Amino acid sequence: MKSLEELMAIRDKTRVKMTVREDNSEVTRVVVGMATCGIAAGARPVLNAFVDEVEKRKLSNVTISQTGCIGMCQYEPIVEVMEPGKDKVTYIKMTADKVARVVADHLVNGNPVMEYTVASIEK
């Protein structure tokens, strides 16, 4: 059974590996829409997949956060990726399965997955 004592051990272990976050200007922000529309469309597993994938790859220059409704409810779950000095990329109809590719291609290698973005439908 998980106990609060166990949490103390986790604290001590985590404190050792805690590193200073890199300069804020270099941080890429991943923002997941978590209003009613996003949640109903499946934003929770998408958000969790981003957290897992970023942790797995130890990407210290990526922050993941949530936002409300962006106003394109029919395209939820929507994820926005904001890299410093680059245009915002808006991913639509995201699933947990698509996340691994977005992390690998876009967050790691800097190539947005165009076929998942809002640009792919507006043409």
Place this chain on the structure above:
Amino acid sequence: MRELSLNVLDIVQNSISAKADLITIDVEENTQTADFSITITDNGCGMTPEQIKSVKDPFYTTRTTRKVGMGVPLFKMAAEMSGGSFDISSTVNEGTKVVARFKTDNVDFIPLGDIASTMTTLISMNTDIDFVYRRCIDGKEFTLDTRQVRQILEDVPMNDVSVITWIKEFINENTQTLTEVQ
């Protein structure tokens, strides 16, 4: 919503928007009487009696990006279609309480689903807010209180992956224990 835990995630966003810094989620179940209730209490800015009336209307929302607000109406619908009921009470500057009651023996009862995932999402995305999650089944209960967790963690951030994993397992294992001891 496919799981009630998603409604919880959604309704709590209202508490966050209301600038609450303590949010309590209470899930109670009586397997004998088939009663199931979810109570969400916050210490946010609260609502006026007019606002309480209008949040149940899908065409009321405080947002500006779209004209409908489905959070409360969907939760209310989920409760009522299972033969349960729905209540909101609120006091301006004190907070809001949302109670949804369900009947688990109704075919239209939607399962709670992955509540641990809802809690870890809320906790990791809102590290400046404290959450209390209480789960009670037939009088047996456990509580997760992030104020206690925070005290133990000291300078270690609440949203560190190892902490979040612990919280998820804590909720799942304790819930499992509640259902086993019957």
